[in-house]
Amino acid sequence: MARRSQAPGQASLGGAAVSIRNLSKRYNNFNAVIPTTIDIESGDFFAIIGPSGSGKSTLLGMIAGYIDPTAGQIVIDGHDIVPEPIYRRNIGMVFQNYALFPHMTVAENVGYPLRIRGVPRDEVARRVNESLGMVRLDAFATRLPSQLSGGQQQRVALARSSIYKPSILLMDEPLGALDKNLRDEMQEEIKRFQQEMGVTVIYVTHDQQEAAFLADRIAIMRDGSLTQIGSPRELYEHPNSRFVAEFLGEASIFAVKAAIPSGPGQTRIVLEGGTQVVIRGDKAAGPGKFACIRPERITVGSGAATLDNHYTATVRECLYTPGSIRYRVELAGTGDMMKIRVLPQMNTEFFETGTQVDVGWSSSDMTILKD
Ligand SMILES: Nc1ncnc2c1ncn2[C@@H]1O[C@H](COP(=O)(O)OP(=O)(O)OP(=O)(O)O)[C@@H](O)[C@H]1O
Ligand SMILES: [Mg+2]
Numbered sequence: 001m002a003r004r005s006q007a008p009g010q011a012s013l014g015g016a017a018v019s020i021r022n023l024s025k026r027y028n029n030f031n032a033v034i035p036t037t038i039d040i041e042s043g044d045f046f047a048i049i050g051p052s053g054s055g056k057s058t059l060l061g062m063i064a065g066y067i068d069p070t071a072g073q074i075v076i077d078g079h080d081i082v083p084e085p086i087y088r089r090n091i092g093m094v095f096q097n098y099a100l101f102p103h104m105t106v107a108e109n110v111g112y113p114l115r116i117r118g119v120p121r122d123e124v125a126r127r128v129n130e131s132l133g134m135v136r137l138d139a140f141a142t143r144l145p146s147q148l149s150g151g152q153q154q155r156v157a158l159a160r161s162s163i164y165k166p167s168i169l170l171m172d173e174p175l176g177a178l179d180k181n182l183r184d185e186m187q188e189e190i191k192r193f194q195q196e197m198g199v200t201v202i203y204v205t206h207d208q209q210e211a212a213f214l215a216d217r218i219a220i221m222r223d224g225s226l227t228q229i230g231s232p233r234e235l236y237e238h239p240n241s242r243f244v245a246e247f248l249g250e251a252s253i254f255a256v257k258a259a260i261p262s263g264p265g266q267t268r269i270v271l272e273g274g275t276q277v278v279i280r281g282d283k284a285a286g287p288g289k290f291a292c293i294r295p296e297r298i299t300v301g302s303g304a305a306t307l308d309n310h311y312t313a314t315v316r317e318c319l320y321t322p323g324s325i326r327y328r329v330e331l332a333g334t335g336d337m338m339k340i341r342v343l344p345q346m347n348t349e350f351f352e353t354g355t356q357v358d359v360g361w362s363s364s365d366m367t368i369l370k371d
Helices: 056-064 108-116 121-134 150-162 178-196 209-213 232-237 244-245
Strands: 017-025 030-040 045-049 071-078 093-094 168-172 200-205 217-222 225-230 252-261 266-271 276-280 290-293 309-321 322-331 337-342 356-361 368-370
Touching: 017 056, 017 356, 030 056, 056 093, 056 168, 056 200, 056 276, 071 121, 093 150, 108 121, 108 150, 121 150, 121 368, 150 178, 168 178, 178 209, 200 209, 209 266, 217 232, 217 244, 225 232, 225 266, 244 252, 244 290, 252 337, 322 356
Parallel strands: 045 200, 045 217, 093 168, 168 200
Antiparallel strands: 017 030, 017 071, 217 225, 252 266, 252 290, 266 276, 290 368, 309 322, 309 356, 322 337
16 A cells, blocks of 8 residues: 555555456447456566457456446455546556657657656656666657657657556557567567566567566466466466467367276376377366377487387478477377477487378376366
8 A cells, every 4th residue: 555655656666466356347248358356466477368359458458447347346455446547546558559649759758657747857857867778768868759660669668658667567469569579679678677677567468479488477368258377387288278278389189089097197098089098197087178288298209119108100291490390290090190399409300291200208298178
């Protein structure tokens, strides 16, 4: 609550915790956001990813205050902010289209939030300098937005959204308009910036790599609800559905036809084409479930035959890309197709399309998805 007793425009210490309780948004008969409950810790970098139309911007808009929730609360530092207008929320916002004022210089743009809060001129000037330093644009203070590159404009927007030291920074596809190299550079910048400010960030992106690079936790949104929340590693290694497994990274996924307990802590499952596979554990396996394995968990060529699941296969596709070799192989006798990714080293074998190869994986590397 300390934040609330400060004068407008005064610095706050670090980020605020955000607790979203049964928050929902309904347009006529359409549920854009289904009642959602989520706790975001102070100083967390929390990313939301999901397909177009899944409700990401709607959720962010309700937190920012320009979309009225149908029901629910947004509790910040113990206080429900839903009844509060945008300007009382102490939340910064950065959008994809930087929305800079075209007739104002960089310095005027960045200082704007302080001027409308009645902060004295010399204080504004001092903090504009500091903010421009943070995004490394000191030398551009007197330029107009039209005289800057896309990445520079986005850094101005970042400086402007954070100059009044909001305790929460919302970003909706902030790098969506930038090309790949600039995105990579800006990701580093945003991460450094967030760590220096200690601000809580809620960050929407389409890009799973970007989310994994930036975020402490990622929520995957689908049809108005958060289907799974976890660290990038948890989501990648323990997806709970086909949707999540496919949305975050690549995977080979098969319907499970049958499951037979086979020894302590092991189950033999039968994949759609008839391939028999031993997996660790047993509880979740059975018809109606799905088996999933990540492409880098599969060994191809020498070494495969020593693993507890190993097969002969035919290479149906091979693709060399910088940093990895990708295969699609068909298991002999069953036709089950596996996606494989190999990180090439000095003596890595390369198998052409049509070649017969050994493939294998450990029983602990295939996981069961509930749907
Ligand atoms: N004012 C509105 N009236 C009716 N439906 C709306 C309105 N605003 C958004 N929607 C619908 O709510 C759903 C969620 O929209 P939202 O903008 O949150 O999606 P999103 O996940 O941000 O998508 P994108 O990745 O394309 O930005 C969409 O199906 C959209 O059509
Ligand atoms: Mg959106």
